[in-house]
Amino acid sequence: MNCTDVRSLVHAHLDGELDLLREVEIDDHVRQCEGCQAIYESQRALSSALKGDGLYFTAPASLQRKVRAAMRSTAEPSRGWSRAFSPQRLALAGAAAIVIVAAIAGPIVSRRSHDDQIAQEVVSAHIRSLMASHLTDVLSSDQHTVKPWFAGKLDFSPPVVDLKDQAFPLVGGRLDYVENRPIAALAYLSGQHVINLFIWPSTSSADAGESFLGRQGYNALSWTRDHTNFWAVSDLNATELRRFAQLVRDRSDGG
Amino acid sequence: MVPAGPFDQVVLPHLDAAYNLARWLTRSDVDAEDVVQEACVRALRFFGGFRGDDARSWLLAIVRNSCYDFLRRRRPQELTDAFDEEIHTAVEQTQTPEALLLRRADRAMVRQALETLPLAWREVIILRELEGLSYKQIADVAGIKIGTVMSRLARARARLQQLLGSDAAREVAR
Numbered sequence: 001m002n003c004t005d006v007r008s009l010v011h012a013h014l015d016g017e018l019d020l021l022r023e024v025e026i027d028d029h030v031r032q033c034e035g036c037q038a039i040y041e042s043q044r045a046l047s048s049a050l051k052g053d054g055l056y057f058t059a060p061a062s063l064q065r066k067v068r069a070a071m072r073s074t075a076e077p078s079r080g081w082s083r084a085f086s087p088q089r090l091a092l093a094g095a096a097a098i099v100i101v102a103a104i105a106g107p108i109v110s111r112r113s114h115d116d117q118i119a120q121e122v123v124s125a126h127i128r129s130l131m132a133s134h135l136t137d138v139l140s141s142d143q144h145t146v147k148p149w150f151a152g153k154l155d156f157s158p159p160v161v162d163l164k165d166q167a168f169p170l171v172g173g174r175l176d177y178v179e180n181r182p183i184a185a186l187a188y189l190s191g192q193h194v195i196n197l198f199i200w201p202s203t204s205s206a207d208a209g210e211s212f213l214g215r216q217g218y219n220a221l222s223w224t225r226d227h228t229n230f231w232a233v234s235d236l237n238a239t240e241l242r243r244f245a246q247l248v249r250d251r252s253d254g255g
Numbered sequence: 256m257v258p259a260g261p262f263d264q265v266v267l268p269h270l271d272a273a274y275n276l277a278r279w280l281t282r283s284d285v286d287a288e289d290v291v292q293e294a295c296v297r298a299l300r301f302f303g304g305f306r307g308d309d310a311r312s313w314l315l316a317i318v319r320n321s322c323y324d325f326l327r328r329r330r331p332q333e334l335t336d337a338f339d340e341e342i343h344t345a346v347e348q349t350q351t352p353e354a355l356l357l358r359r360a361d362r363a364m365v366r367q368a369l370e371t372l373p374l375a376w377r378e379v380i381i382l383r384e385l386e387g388l389s390y391k392q393i394a395d396v397a398g399i400k401i402g403t404v405m406s407r408l409a410r411a412r413a414r415l416q417q418l419l420g421s422d423a424a425r426e427v428a429r
Contacts, residue, residue, distance in 0.1 A: 011408055015383060017390055038353070045357035046416055050384040054362045055369070059274035063288050067270065067295045071262070 001025050006036050010043055020246050024239060115211065115222065118231065121178045123215040125185065126196045126233040129174070135187045135194065136172030146173040150184055158184035158199040159228070161251035168195065168244055178231075188244070195234040195244060202229045210245060212238065221245045225252070262302050266295065269311045272386055273318045279381045280322040282370055286329075294321040312388065316396045319378065326374070333374055353420075360419040368418040376411035379404055 006029050012018050013026055030036050129135050138149040147160040153175055162170055168188045176185040176198065183200035208224035219241050221232045232245050273294060278287035294317045305313055326333050360368075369377060378397055382388045394401045 011405065011412065012390075015390065015408075041354035042357060042416060043412065045354035046412060046419070047384060049357055049360050049365050049419065050369075050380070050415075052362055052365065055366060056271075056385050057275045057278040057287070059270045059291070060284075060288070063274060063291060064267070064270060066288065066292055067267070068263075070292045070296050071299050 001029050003029075003033060003036055006030065006033070007039055010039060014040070014043055014047060020239075020243055024243060027239065115213070118179060118222070119213045119215055119220045122196070122198050122231045122233050123218050123220055125176050125178060125198065126194075126218060127216075129176070129185070129187070129196060130194060134174065137174035139172040141170050141172075143170060146170065146186070149173060150175075154182060154184060156184075156201045156228075158186070159252040160186060161248055163188065163244070163247050163251065166243075166247050167191075168247065190234070190236050190240060190244065193234055193236040195232055195236060195241070197248065198229075198231040198233070200229050202227050210242070212242075223249070225249065262299055265305070265310045266298055266302075266314055269314045272311055273314055275385060276315055276318050276378070276381060277322055279369070279377060279385075280319070280374065281325065286325065290321045290325050291318060293325075294318040297321060309392065311386075312392045312396050315382070315386070315388075316398070319396055356420055357416065364419060368415050371418065372411055372414060376407050376414065379407045380411045380415070383408060 006026050009018065009022070009026060013023060018026070030040050138146055140146050140149075141162075141164065143160040143162045147157065150158055150173065158173075160170070160173070164170065168190050171187040171189055171194075173184060173186050176183050178198060178200065181200060183198055186197040186199065188195040188197060202224045204224065205227060206224070207226075208222075210221055210223045213220045213222075218233055218235050219238050221241055223230050223245065230245075230248065232241060232248070234241055234244075236244070270291070273291050274287055277290045277294070278284065281287050281290060294314070298314055298317045301317070307313055323334070369380065372380065379393055382393045382396060388396065390401050390404045393399075393404045397404070399407075
């Protein structure tokens with residue numbers, strides 16, 4: 001990628017609209033090119049100036065009251081609104097506001113703290129695997145050796161993908177214990193860094209996108225796909241860990 | 256993501272976003288309140304047709320249109336200005352101000368610079384930087400193509416850098 005390409009993509013890159021591979025390519029270029037670096041820095045500075053406090057106007061409390069009043073007068077029964085907005089319901093809306101906030105924020109908050117707890121568990125498991133030199137129960141870089149090894153030890157079959165050609169060689173697999181159940185842990189290498197990929201069945205049928213947590217100097221990435229939870233933990237930098245996660249997803253889909 | 260449910264559960268959580276957009280587009284507290292009220296009434300009227308899962312974008316599109324209607328009635332000049340800017344301004348290839356200089360820009364400078372942007376640029380910047388919408392969402396809210404979102408963002412940012420860079424340079428020189 002040359003300077004013209006890199007500069008034409010500055011906005012799309014900083015706005016998170018590019019795919020990861022493109023991002024990595026640009027980051028590599030920017031690190032080495034002073035001219036492009038200045039442009040990227042300048043755009044970042046502008047973006048952070050715009051994200052400062054005091055620029056976002058929050059609705060005055062009176063507006064919420066006015067909006068409710070306006071809606072109430074619009075929502076006369078004779079105008080034939082859907083049953084969801086009966087006048088009684090709207091009259092109760094004021095009192096219900098807190099309940100609504102709780103109902104919407106509640107599941108998010110509890111999901112987050114649940115994720116925090118799992119993050120703590122998988123990071124601890126990652127650290128244990130390094131401390132006790134117990135990285136693998138089955139030492140093999142062959143996915144066709146590792147995958148069958150789990151059969152009979154777990155009540156699910158974890159997807160095992162080989163990423164040697166992408167500089168993430170598989171080292172092996174082992175059993176671990178997270179969320180009160182035995183789970184599959186796959187160990188990969190990236191240079192000198194160990195990546196533990198924890199896999200276990202999800203209790204929810206919904207897929208979840210990637211979410212990122214930092215813990216004790218380790219990075220943890222999680223996602224849910226095909227009824228399966230994935231957690232990748234490593235001291236590898238976030239960008240490379242994301243690339244790893246994307247590759248795991250791509251390859252799992254393929255096979 | 257909020258599933259479609261009763262109107263107040265779907266729409267009212269996004270009242271801040273609605274007000275913020277209206278406030279930036281009308282540049283007036285009083286007008287923003289009026290526009291948001293009008294928009295909410297409209298939203299209630301159209302609510303039966305809401306099937307999506309992105310309530311915020313849906314509401315913001317209605318707020319945005321209400322703002323334009325309001326400006327068309329009360330300050331039509333602002334809409335023409337925006338149009339002229341779009342046609343006659345190329346993306347400025349000015350020198351990039353140093354990041355350090357931009358970091359010196361204080362809140363009042365940034366606010367003023369944003370307010371002087373033409374309407375069509377201001378809305379994409381607000382939706383992107385303050386509301387954090389994706390290009391696709393901005394395209395939906397503003398009723399424009401993604402390519403237009405990108406070119407407006409580029410122009411708006413070039414202008415902001417110019418404005419803030421020179422403001423901050425003046426401050427430094429003082």
